[in-house]
Amino acid sequence: MRYDDVAKAERIRIYDVARIAGVSVATASKALNDTGRMTEATRQRVKQTAAALGFRPNAMARALTQQRSFTVGLLTNDTYGRFTLPVMAGVSEALVDEGVSVFLCGIEDDAALGKVHVDAMLDKQVDGIIATGKRIDRRLPVDLSNLPIPVVYAFTEGPDDAITLVSDDAQGAREAVEWLVGAGRKNIVHVTGPESFASVRERAGAFRAVAGTDAPVLHGAWSENWGHDAVARLWGCEAARPDAIFCGNDQIARGVVDALRERGIAVPGDVSVVGFDNWEIVAAATRPPLTSVDMNLKELGREAGRLILELAEGKPVEPGIRKLPCKLVVRQSCGGENPPAGREEGALQEV
Numbered sequence: 001m002r003y004d005d006v007a008k009a010e011r012i013r014i015y016d017v018a019r020i021a022g023v024s025v026a027t028a029s030k031a032l033n034d035t036g037r038m039t040e041a042t043r044q045r046v047k048q049t050a051a052a053l054g055f056r057p058n059a060m061a062r063a064l065t066q067q068r069s070f071t072v073g074l075l076t077n078d079t080y081g082r083f084t085l086p087v088m089a090g091v092s093e094a095l096v097d098e099g100v101s102v103f104l105c106g107i108e109d110d111a112a113l114g115k116v117h118v119d120a121m122l123d124k125q126v127d128g129i130i131a132t133g134k135r136i137d138r139r140l141p142v143d144l145s146n147l148p149i150p151v152v153y154a155f156t157e158g159p160d161d162a163i164t165l166v167s168d169d170a171q172g173a174r175e176a177v178e179w180l181v182g183a184g185r186k187n188i189v190h191v192t193g194p195e196s197f198a199s200v201r202e203r204a205g206a207f208r209a210v211a212g213t214d215a216p217v218l219h220g221a222w223s224e225n226w227g228h229d230a231v232a233r234l235w236g237c238e239a240a241r242p243d244a245i246f247c248g249n250d251q252i253a254r255g256v257v258d259a260l261r262e263r264g265i266a267v268p269g270d271v272s273v274v275g276f277d278n279w280e281i282v283a284a285a286t287r288p289p290l291t292s293v294d295m296n297l298k299e300l301g302r303e304a305g306r307l308i309l310e311l312a313e314g315k316p317v318e319p320g321i322r323k324l325p326c327k328l329v330v331r332q333s334c335g336g337e338n339p340p341a342g343r344e345e346g347a348l349q350e351v
Helices: 003-007 014-021 025-032 040-053 059-066 084-096 111-123 169-182 198-211 224-236 250-262 297-312
Strands: 071-076 101-106 128-132 151-154 163-167 188-192 217-219 244-247 272-277 291-294 320-324 327-329
Touching (some): 071 297, 084 128, 084 297, 101 111, 163 169, 163 297, 169 198, 169 244, 169 272, 169 327, 188 224, 188 250, 217 224, 224 244, 244 250, 297 320
Parallel strands (some): 188 217, 188 244
Antiparallel strands (some): 291 327
16 A cells, blocks of 8 residues: 555554554554664654654553653743743744643732642643743742642742753853953943842843953843933943943843934944843844843753653753853944854853
């Protein structure tokens, strides 16, 4: 029987795959699940036959035989989605080829709603939960400890004995300021968000480590208005005016760029400006386009997906905080086109 003839059938079964591949049903099942002992040629022949026939394993049968639901829950209080959506995109990319589906549940900051969603996930027998949020130093308002399934925390605070993934804020800030120093900027100021945020303190510490312990750090709101106000304060005092401003996020940076333009100050000719977050909708619309530090949230999501899959398969994974490197995305606002020669992206770090 030809592939075309079999494909016309209402449902392609594993029996069809086994018959055309010339193996037993047990061997076909093991080949498709990457288990059992057989030659690599046999395994590949079965997989190629299944692909040619358009065979899709029955999800319920696979769940019963492997005692898994092939679903993962993604829990977040970031209902705006600024941080969660790229994390989810990475999680989905990591799991889609493994036949695992992801369910997103937004809990805002409502503990009761969080419990409802967690209970629903447990009822659906998800293989694991990935918790994510809108800042790295706050926990979700729901207790995820002592659950009968694995939990991975990504861009939110987790318990001490948990697996937690965060972006390396200090490394990202350091690269941004080193770029400005390498471009010849001498008087660099850091305009950032509230000091109560752990990420703000991390970035400010890295900024001063490069720019100098006395380099000015101005704290305010995460807003364009604060960027405007910071420029008014800097140009209204008697201190030497900066030739570079490193901002705590892209919204602040956009406000800074607009305020400088209103004063007739050229960016990047007179003042270089660098943001943080690499929020495309803001960075690309800024004039000139904004250089910014990308937190690699999609890669962080991929890593979270990979780890939850390993845990679901019963593989051992060491707990602890894992920092993933940020990346400086250079556009016109800082006056350069490429990072300094010899600089490489960092590797994932465990702390």
